[in-house]
Amino acid sequence: MQRTVEVxxxxxxxxxxLFQAGKHYKLYEKFGSHTLMRDGQAGTYFAVWAPNAESVAVVGNFNGWNPYSHALYVRWDGSGIWEGFIPGIGVxxxxxxxxQSYQGEILEKGDPFALQWEQSPGTASLVSTTWYEWKDEDWMRVRHEHNGLNKPIAVYEMHLGSWIRSPDNPTQLLDYRGVADKLVPYIKETGFTHVELMPVMEHPYYPSWGYQITGYFAASSRYGSPQDLMYLIExxxxxxIGVILDWVPSHFPGDVxxxxxxxxTHLYEHQDPRQGYHPDWGSYIFNYGRNEVRSFLISNAIFWLERYHADGLxxxxxxxxxxxxxxxxxxxxIPNEYGGRENLQAIGFLKELNEAVYAAFPDVQTIAEESTSWPGVxxxxxxxxxxFGMKWMMGWMHDTLQYFSRDPLFRHHHHGQLTFSLLYSFHENFMLPLSHDEVVHGKGSMVYKMPGDDWQRFANLRxxxxxxxxxxxxxxxxxxxxxxxxxxxxxxxxLDWxxxxxxxxxxxxxxxxxxxxxxRQEPALYEHSFSAEGFEWIEGGDAYHGVLAYLRKGVDRENDLLIIINLTPVVRYFYRCGLPSQGEWTVVLNSDDRHYYGSGIEQxxxxxxxxxxxxxxxxxxxxxxxxxxxxxxxxxxxxxDEKNVQRLKRRPRDTSTVPTVKADKSPKGRRTKKDSGNEA
Structure with missing residues (x-):
């Protein structure tokens, strides 16, 4: 067998x-394919981890896919790393x-660290590079001001291949640069602060939406080159506008x-299917207890933040x-060593991941899609x-959509579904998601989750x-x-534009x-997003009238906002609402404005x-x-103004407009419609 050059x-x-200890967080600088010069010759260095292989060779179009042309050398140190240099080949x-395994099995595998892959249905890796002359230094210098937990973060989640397609050919995907030309002005117009891209890593099966990844270090070639994705982000x-990338360290597909x-052997996944196979997705679960696998995954997270300037994962x-x-x-x-159901190895991995990410990039955010009551996410x-920096608030999403899907006639029986979230809103740094998962698989679109005729559907949605x-x-x-x-x-x-x-x-x-x-303009809506200091109920229990009233409070109390919501399809005249302070209060937004296709009832x-x-x-x-x-x-x-207030205090009260508060005889301790004076 002809050997590669041992260099x-x-x-x-x-x-x-570090790799064997699970502490090497930049493995992409070592593994994979790297073009370089050796002894005056240009070529490519290859390195792969395959500790249970008897032999490893590089095959490709440069050698006619001949398995006997370019064998790799295994390192002497027992690490299981195979490496070698092939002159004359490049990007x-x-x-x-x-x-070839010790059992004689022959396998042909893509490179786990490849920077680019062949377009599907091809499955080969490409010698590539992530060199790019970035021109986003102004953003990178101040992005901590945009990603802070006391800043407004409004994320537009999108799937690149179905956001918009070629107007001339609906089956043709736009590339990263084509998306950039249309997406940037659109996001600027709509006012979102960040874009979240559903997985852009290479995946063989398009209907997986990117969540079944084979090329963890490669931008999907469906949309262009690594540099094309960098251009979009830039x-x-x-x-x-910030960029958050979906990242999937939880499972991977079984493609050969x-x-x-x-x-x-089961190198990256657990051998026992009770630990290593995911029954819902037909995929395989990483072995978080293997140090080399932890290094692989954490290196991958660091890679997307470093090489692609992502602002969060x-x-x-x-x-x-x-x-x-x-x-x-x-x-x-299989229970853990203490007999419990907690995956101790995965917990350790997630903690190490976040410590490594925030140590290297303190100005980014990690966001957990976590749907249980696990404490301290x-x-x-x-x-x-x-x-993690934030956690998706799945409970809020489920309760809120369930409430809004109900006929307003019966909503007073379920009022608590809207108020319950405020009992735990500040236990975590929550992100409120209305994501892709809520508008697929028979769940209906957001507007058709709403009850009533078309006008009511859109009013409910607003x-x-x-x-x-x-x-x-x-x-x-x-x-x-x-x-x-x-x-x-x-x-x-x-999308149906x-x-x-x-x-x-x-x-x-x-x-x-x-x-x-x-x-973005009102500090009261974001300065205390994760603290009880930023919220106060004015009226959270008026289920009879279907009304919520609450304050959002900022650092400067002069910026306080009063929000009052009528969840029934009737106008409520003369509804008396408590106010936290004197003075004139002005409506700064009314979702019933005719500009929004509302009925135009003004306050x-x-x-x-x-x-x-x-x-x-x-x-x-x-x-x-x-x-x-x-x-x-x-x-x-x-x-x-103070003189006007004192004059108002001295003025005789207009009893015709001030409700009389009577003894509460209504069910469940609530004021009745007659007693409250808040007429339906």
Whole structure:
């Protein structure tokens, strides 16, 4: 067998020891294929981890896929690393690793560290590079100001292949650069602060949406080269827009060219299917107890943050990692060493991951998709948490959508579904998600989850979005939901952009723009996103009228906002609402505005009256539009305002407009409609 040239290794003894200890976080600088010069010759250095292989060779188009042309050398130190240098080949060459196991099995595998892969249905790796002359230094210098937990974070989640397609050919995917040209102005118009890309790592099966990854270090070639993706990210950065990448360390597919049984043994996954096989997705679970696998995964996270300038990672399916019995029946899982269901190795991995990420990049965020009540997901590791920056608030999402799907006639029986989230909102740093998972697989589009006729559906949807944007926590909305797409998301076609010509859809779109603008402009909506200091109930229990009223509070209390939401399809005239302070209160956003395809019921500025109501010393009577929300802000006082207030206090009270509070004889201790004076 002809050998490759044995040259000085990229691995030092220290590299190998770190790798074997699970502490090497930049393995992509060593493993994979690297073009370089050796003894005056240009060529490519290859390195792969295959400790249970008897032989490893590089095969490709450069040698006619001949397994006997270019064998790799195994290192003497027992690390299982095979390496070698092939002169005369460079960027663009296709290759695989051809291995023979000790049992005589022949395997051809793609490179786990390949920077680029052949376009599907091809399965070979490419010699490539991630060199790029970045021009986003202004963003990188100040991105901590955009990613901070006390800053507005409104995320637009999107799937690259189905956001928009070629207008000339609906089956043709736009490449990264084509998406950039259309996406950047769109996000600037809508006002989202960040874009979250569903997995852009190489995946063989397109209907997996990217969640079944084979090329962990490669941008999907469906949309272009690594540099094309970098261009997309750079253009977003240069326009003040952050980029979050979906990342999947929870499982990988069983494709023969991928990680599964990589060297003829269960190298990356557990051998026992009770630990290593995922029954829901037909995929394989990483062995988090193997140090080399931990180094592989943490290096991969660091890679996307370093080489691609990602501003955050949304970590997929964290719940499936934390529990050994996740989606398994009794007898289908193995307890941990203490007899429990917690996956101690995965917990340790997640903690180490977050410590490594934040040590290297303190100005990014990691976000956990975690659907259980696991404590401390977004708390620091040093205090016993998992160390994530944020966690998806799945409970809020489920309760809220279930409530909004109900006929308003029966909502008063389920009022607690909206208020319950505030009992635990500050236990974690929560992100409120209305994600792709809620508009697929028969769940219906967001607008068709809403009850009633078409006008009520859209009014409900606008109210849902106003409630979401004024609820504590950061925000995430899936593409198409911003204009009320009526069909479920289809990964195989473009969004229904033609709907934007119709008034109901245009109204939802205009409201989203206004909400994003309000969210970014009003500190009360983001300065205390994860603290009880930022929220106060004014009225959380008026189930009879279907009304919520609450304050969002900032560092400067002059910026406080009052939110009052009417969740019934009737106008509520003369609804007295408590106010936290005197002065004139003005509506800064009304989801019933005709500009948003509302009915146009207006609430003019109101002067706070010294009438104690809802445990507040001040109050005012408001007109609440149907199925709508109002956001009010106190007008800054002028020098003579205090005199006006004193004159108001001396003025005889107009008893015709002030409700009389009588003894509470209504069921469940609530005021009746007659007693409250808040007429239906």
């Amino acid at each position: 000085h290794s990229l691995f030092t003894d220290f590299d190998v020891s 663009g060459e296709l290759y695989k690793y051809r291995m 253009q977003l950065h240069r326009n003040g 060219h991928g990680l599964h049984r990589f060297d003829g 949304r970590v997929d399916a964290v719940a499936s990692m934390l529990y050994l019995d996740y989606s398994r029946k009794e007898g289908e899982w 977004s708390r620091p590791v040093y205090s016993g948490g998992l160390g 109210t849902l979005y106003l409630y979401m944007y004024t609820h504590p926590g950061t925000k995430l909305l899936f593409m198409g939901c911003e204009f009320g797409q009526t069909a479920e998301w289809n990964f195989n076609q473009s 033609h709907l934007m010509q119709y008034e109901p859809h245009k109204g939802v779109f205009e409201l989203l723009k206004s909400l994003n603008h309000l969210y 003019p500025p109101v002067q706070a009256e010294p009438v104690h109501w809802m445990n507040q010393n001040w109050s005012a009577q408001l007109t609440l539009p149907p199925l709508a929300g109002l956001v009010l802000k106190r007008r800054p006082e002028k020098p003579n």
